[in-house]
Amino acid sequence: MSSATPLLEVEGLRKSFAGVHAVDNMSFSVARNTITGIIGPNGSGKSTTIDCISGFQRPNAGRIRLDGRDITRLTPQKIAKAGLIRTFQTVHIYESMTLRENLLQAARPFQAAGWVADFLRLPGMRREVDAAMVRADELVDMIGLRKYYDAPTRILSYGQKKLVALAAGLMPKPRLLVLDEPVAGVNPTRIREVEEVILNLHAAGESFIIVEHNVEFVMRLCERVIVFVGGSKMTEGDPKSVQQDARVLEAYLGIPA
Amino acid sequence: MRMPLLAIIVVAVAALLPLVVSSSYILSVGVTMFLYLVAAMSLNVIYGLLGLLSLAHIAFWGIGGYFTVIAVMDLGLSFWVALPLAGLFAGVLSIAVGFPALRLNRHSFVVVTLIFALLTTLVARDWVSLTRGPMGIPGIPSPYFFGHEIAGAYSFYYLSGLFALISLLLLYLFFTSRIADTMRAINQSEDLARSQGVNPTAYKLLAFFLSAFFTAMAGGILAFNQRVIDPLIFDFFFMQAFLIMVIVGGRGSFVGVLVAGAVMSILPEVLRFSVDLRMVLYGLALLAFVTWAPNGLAGWIREKREERLRSELRQ
Amino acid sequence: MDYIYFLQLTANGLVIGLIYALIAVGLALLFGVLGIVNFAHGELLLIGAYAMAIALPAFGLAYIPGVIVAVLTAIIAGWFIYEAFLSKLGHGEFERSILITMGLSIVILNGIQYIFTATPLLVNTEFGYAGVNIGDIRVAWTRIAAAVLSAVTFAALYILLNYTQIGRAMRAVSQNRDAALMVGMQPRKIGRNAVILAASLCGLAGAAVAPVQLVQPYLGQFLVFKAFAIIIIGGMGSIEGAVFAAIALGVIESWIGGFFPVVWQEAAGFIIMITVLMLKPSGLFSRGGMRVG
Numbered sequence: 001m002s003s004a005t006p007l008l009e010v011e012g013l014r015k016s017f018a019g020v021h022a023v024d025n026m027s028f029s030v031a032r033n034t035i036t037g038i039i040g041p042n043g044s045g046k047s048t049t050i051d052c053i054s055g056f057q058r059p060n061a062g063r064i065r066l067d068g069r070d071i072t073r074l075t076p077q078k079i080a081k082a083g084l085i086r087t088f089q090t091v092h093i094y095e096s097m098t099l100r101e102n103l104l105q106a107a108r109p110f111q112a113a114g115w116v117a118d119f120l121r122l123p124g125m126r127r128e129v130d131a132a133m134v135r136a137d138e139l140v141d142m143i144g145l146r147k148y149y150d151a152p153t154r155i156l157s158y159g160q161k162k163l164v165a166l167a168a169g170l171m172p173k174p175r176l177l178v179l180d181e182p183v184a185g186v187n188p189t190r191i192r193e194v195e196e197v198i199l200n201l202h203a204a205g206e207s208f209i210i211v212e213h214n215v216e217f218v219m220r221l222c223e224r225v226i227v228f229v230g231g232s233k234m235t236e237g238d239p240k241s242v243q244q245d246a247r248v249l250e251a252y253l254g255i256p257a
Numbered sequence: 258m259r260m261p262l263l264a265i266i267v268v269a270v271a272a273l274l275p276l277v278v279s280s281s282y283i284l285s286v287g288v289t290m291f292l293y294l295v296a297a298m299s300l301n302v303i304y305g306l307l308g309l310l311s312l313a314h315i316a317f318w319g320i321g322g323y324f325t326v327i328a329v330m331d332l333g334l335s336f337w338v339a340l341p342l343a344g345l346f347a348g349v350l351s352i353a354v355g356f357p358a359l360r361l362n363r364h365s366f367v368v369v370t371l372i373f374a375l376l377t378t379l380v381a382r383d384w385v386s387l388t389r390g391p392m393g394i395p396g397i398p399s400p401y402f403f404g405h406e407i408a409g410a411y412s413f414y415y416l417s418g419l420f421a422l423i424s425l426l427l428l429y430l431f432f433t434s435r436i437a438d439t440m441r442a443i444n445q446s447e448d449l450a451r452s453q454g455v456n457p458t459a460y461k462l463l464a465f466f467l468s469a470f471f472t473a474m475a476g477g478i479l480a481f482n483q484r485v486i487d488p489l490i491f492d493f494f495f496m497q498a499f500l501i502m503v504i505v506g507g508r509g510s511f512v513g514v515l516v517a518g519a520v521m522s523i524l525p526e527v528l529r530f531s532v533d534l535r536m537v538l539y540g541l542a543l544l545a546f547v548t549w550a551p552n553g554l555a556g557w558i559r560e561k562r563e564e565r566l567r568s569e570l571r572q
Numbered sequence: 573m574d575y576i577y578f579l580q581l582t583a584n585g586l587v588i589g590l591i592y593a594l595i596a597v598g599l600a601l602l603f604g605v606l607g608i609v610n611f612a613h614g615e616l617l618l619i620g621a622y623a624m625a626i627a628l629p630a631f632g633l634a635y636i637p638g639v640i641v642a643v644l645t646a647i648i649a650g651w652f653i654y655e656a657f658l659s660k661l662g663h664g665e666f667e668r669s670i671l672i673t674m675g676l677s678i679v680i681l682n683g684i685q686y687i688f689t690a691t692p693l694l695v696n697t698e699f700g701y702a703g704v705n706i707g708d709i710r711v712a713w714t715r716i717a718a719a720v721l722s723a724v725t726f727a728a729l730y731i732l733l734n735y736t737q738i739g740r741a742m743r744a745v746s747q748n749r750d751a752a753l754m755v756g757m758q759p760r761k762i763g764r765n766a767v768i769l770a771a772s773l774c775g776l777a778g779a780a781v782a783p784v785q786l787v788q789p790y791l792g793q794f795l796v797f798k799a800f801a802i803i804i805i806g807g808m809g810s811i812e813g814a815v816f817a818a819i820a821l822g823v824i825e826s827w828i829g830g831f832f833p834v835v836w837q838e839a840a841g842f843i844i845m846i847t848v849l850m851l852k853p854s855g856l857f858s859r860g861g862m863r864v865g
Contacts (some may be wrong), residue, residue: 008371080454092449094442096559105442108435109454119434125435148570153569172454187331312666363666364808368800369849375797377841383835466711467694471838493793496679504671533686542676548657 005068006104007032007176007207008084013062015048024231026062030176030209037239038211039217040228041251046211047089049228050180054086056078061102082210083111083175087182091161096153099145099164102153103136104129106168132171139167142197144252159186163194170201178209183217195221219243227251260494271418280409282456288413288482289520296495297502297518298428299468302313304500305509306432307464313354313370314472315496316377317347321473322480323381333533336400340477347473348466355465355535359458374491381488393487411511413482420478424556427517431467432511440464441509457475494536502544507555517554576708581830582823583706587715587864589786589822590722595795596775596802596814597729600772604746604809605766608669611719611800615680616771616794618780620789622684627696635717635835640777643772649680650771654764677691685789692786699783705854725776726815729769733811738765745810801845807855817856 006029013026023045031038040046047132048080051057053064056077063082064072071079094102111132113125140146143163148156153164169177183191191214198208198221212218218225219239226236229251275284296318303309303394321343328339358369381388388394399408400416407416430436443450443457450457480486498521521542525535550557590669595617602610619640627641628634657672666775717839733739741762753759777795785791802821806813821841829837 056452075456076451077433077454077456078446081454086452088448088452092446092452094445094449096445097441101438108439108454115392115436119430119436129435151566152563153571155570168453168499242281293801308667310670317608338816357850361849364603365804365849365853367667368609368669368804368808371797372801372804372842372845376839379835379842381840383838385631500671500674531686533682536682537679537686540675540682543675543678544657547668551668 002138003101006030006065007034007067009063009065009211010053013049013052013064014062015052015057017044017114021231023052023059026206026228026232028226028233028236030207031174032201032207033205033209034224035198035210035222037222037225038209038228039218039225040234043211043230045231046228047180050086050178050211050229053079054084054178069139078088079210080172080174085169085172085174086178087165087169087178087180088160089160089180089184091165093153093161093165093168094136096152098150099140099153099156099184100136100149100169102164103171105130106171107132109134135171135173136167137169141153142200143167144193146203159190162186163190166194166197170206174206176207178211180211181213182210183214184213191217265387265400268422274416275411275530283561284410284414285482286523286526288410288417291414291417291503292475292479292482292517293498293522294430294515294518295424296472297506298363298425298514299470299472299475299497300502301506301509301511301514302428302431302440302468303461303464305503305507305514306437306444307461308508309461309464310442311355311358311370311465311468312371312496312497313351313358314468315493316374317469317472318479318495319349319377319381319488319491320347320350320484321476323388325472325477326480326486327387329400330394330397332424336481340474344470344474347469351465351469352462355462356458360388374493374496378488378491380461380489386486389435390489393485393489395485397481397484397486398419417478417482420474426475428467428471429511435461436463439482460539495544497539499503501539501546503553503554504551505515505546507553507557507559510553510555513553513555577830579581579707580709581712581826582804583709584715584716585826586672586819586826587711587776587822588826589718590719590726590800591777591784591807591814592795592802592822594722594725594773594780595799596806596818597811598773598777599796599799600806600809600814601746601766601773602743602770603803604811606661606669606763607666608661608673609666609768609800611670611672611673611796612653612676612680614676614773614794614796615684615768616646616650616792616831617672617778617781617795618680618684618789618792620650620775621692621695621782622688622778622790623775624779624782625693625787628695633696635697636750638697639721639776639779643687646771646778647768650767651764651772658767659760659763668742669862671706672723678828681789681792688789690789692788695782695787697783714783721776721780725743728789729773730810732769742766742769769864782808798841801841803855804845805848805856810855813856 010029011027012020013023015023026049027244030055040051043085044080048057052059055071055074055078059072062072063070066084071082071084074082096107106144113122113128113129118127140149143166145160145163145179148160150177153161156164166179168247169179183194195217202208209220210218217247224236225239225242227234227242227248234247235245274287278284280366300314303311303314303349309559324346325336326366328334328342329336354373358366358431361369382391401407405411439450440460442453443460447457474488480490480504482530502521503514505521508512544555552560595613599613601608601610606777624638624642628638631637640683653676657676658669661672663671664724697714699717701712703710703712704716731742741752741757742765744757745759781795798821802817803814805821806817821844825840827835828840
């Protein structure tokens with residue numbers, strides 16, 4: 001695909017629950033190699049939109065394209081395989097597995113080795129495991145949790161678990177990583193670490209969508225910000241202009257225009 | 258690397274036992290233990306790894322028995338062909354039942370698997386032309402191995418022992434494989450697994466197939482050992498026994514269930530209680546473990562290890 | 573077709589259906605309020621049945637005192653089970669509730685078998701085998717008593733659930749647990765009430781069944797699996813569904829048993845259940861979204 005094609009295109013997305021429109025006529029696009037932020041007050045449809053584009057909810061209407069390919073009605077696992085990986089607002093992690101195992105598991109479905117190769121421990125499988133180990137090693141150092149590499153993730157703090165979820169999302173080298181509130185509930189020092197990680201990865205060519213309530217975080221990190229209100233896009237632009245947009249201030253902070 | 262050595266010693270002892278012991282009672286306890294171990298470990302795959310409490314497990318145990326017997330006695334197949342065929346039949350059937358059952362929510366899933374088990378009991382009792390009804394099928398012939406008749410405690414001990422050895426070995430390889438890791442992942446967070454590209458249904462159906470496959474063959478050997486099969490093979494007693502072994506040993510743990518299964522097969526015989534009292538004790542054991550140690554012995558060991566690790570990492 | 577025969581079948585079916593309903597409603601109640609599937613439900617009935625069998629001779633075969641003893645015994649058993657085990661379960665621990673109630677079922681069933689042996693008991697009441705003729709149909713007094721008992725119970729249950737605080741609290745928790753907790757309802761008290769209510773229904777069912785069928789240790793198991801099928805058909809937390817499906821099943825089973833081989837009678841419940849599951853998996857009466865499975 002040419003680099004002119006947007007990485008992600010969302011057109012006319014609509015999703016309602018029991019008559020309430022959580023998302024109504026949502027359209028936006030995301031270019032490759034960018035960090036795009038999505039902000040908006042509670043109930044503006046951020047999480048529902050993420051669920052729809054990652055296949056966890058079926059949209060009632062609209063189209064979603066990843067690198068030109070229509071992924072609207074695909075199952076979450078197919079969308080993941082297509083290159084769109086997402087994290088969860090409430091941190092999802094394999095609690096009884098070690099940090100290392102969590103990372104390796106995240107890469108497994110993307111490897112070519114099937115059940116037979118796994119069961120017979122064929123050489124091809126072993127090579128893939130080794131490659132995954134290398135990547136996991138890099139990532140665990142990147143999130144600074146090497147000390148807990150072989151501990152069950154159950155014992156980690158909330159913020160640490162969020163970092164692990166981030167690293168796991170990166171294991172399969174996704175085309176687009178969608179982070180759902182990656183720093184909510186994380187203490188401020190860690191937030192800086194997360195920023196660095198994301199910036200480094202961006203420099204290496206990774207694309208991100210970051211949904212966040214932490215407006216400062218988004219403004220510092222993102223090249224472009226989309227503002228959701230009432231289930232649709234209110235405005236978008238670079239951080240500075242969005243910050244100065246009176247409508248955004250009103251919607252978000254309650255400061256009248 | 259103590260484990261492999263320990264395993265070899267245990268297998269050697271088990272293999273040499275009949276040469277030392279002359280009591281056929283002890284050998285028959287051994288037969289029961291071998292077959293129960295395979296059935297319990299198979300349950301460990303669906304319930305232990307994936308957390309699916311499928312009460313249909315007992316159905317495949319009985320279906321394996323009936324299929325093997327009918328295939329040999331009515332269709333004239335050799336025992337050595339009928340047995341794996343029974344396994345395949347049960348496996349395919351488990352997928353046919355599992356596929357719609359998995360669509361239901363957790364509660365309905367359990368009840369529906371239960372109903373399936375009851376249905377098979379019904380069929381065994383009432384489809385008389387196929388299963389000879391409530392009286393069952395007596396006079397099951399002995400299998401022949403290259404002209405050598407397999408009959409009596411001694412031969413069945415080796416038959417079931419060899420079957421258990423191979424099955425448990427294969428199951429061990431499975432439990433330590435990445436497929437099992439993915440199953441454990443699905444059990445802990447199905448959403449996370451899906452967001453990582455895993456198709457949970459495929460894994461669940463695989464688990465169904467494997468557990469039904471091995472359990473059915475165990476049931477088949479049981480039938481030939483008893484020389485008679487009747488609808489009592491579907492008795493819930495077996496389901497409860499296998500469940501207790503999995504829970505006491507620790508869901509998802511191979512070694513835990515292996516040890517618990519062996520102990521719980523042998524112990525009641527050693528203690529010589531009446532059947533009813535034995536079951537009461539089983540029930541109390543189940544209650545005790547589910548209430549205070551739901552992750553079984555293996556889980557308890559793991560928790561202790563984690564506590565130690567936690568305190569170490571704090572420093 | 574023999575009209576009289578058909579009416580006779582229907583009458584019998586109604587009686588059985590009412591007993592099924594007593595069992596199924598208790599099961600639905602426990603599922604709705606506590607979120608558990610009670611595998612020991614049949615054993616609560618068993619306790620009621622055996623209590624009835626023992627109490628009757630002590631009271632000179634008088635029916636009502638026997639029933640009262642049966643219900644009280646079942647209530648005591650249910651109360652103990654709740655305090656000792658069920659109250660300790662968290663709300664989402666569904667599989668654990670199955671295992672615990674399964675364990676209880678094993679202990680009770682085999683305990684009773686150990687004490688009373690597996691020999692079936694023939695239970696006699698003051699009514700003996702006497703019956704009444706309604707037109708050309710004959711109905712035994714024991715069956716009439718069972719039907720009356722059930723009908724009165726359902727009337728009382730209706731009043732309880734719709735017009736009393738206790739009942740409305742149970743319905744509230746059943747419909748939306750979080751909301752109920754938020755307005756200050758106490759789960760432990762409501763759970764206990766639900767268990768006592770369900771246990772008394774089982775005790776009643778046991779007392780009603782004892783004179784009608786042979787009492788043996790597996791009586792509970794046989795009936796409770798029917799009840800499982802019934803609540804699936806009716807919708808797992810739905811009381812109205814349980815009553816409707818139970819009575820319908822009792823009557824349908826009776827009709828089938830009257831004209832076809834016994835096999836089909838037993839299979840009827842399961843076949844209906846499978847059909848319902850394929851067409852409307854949440855059950856006939858469920859509102860969908862009542863319980864997040």
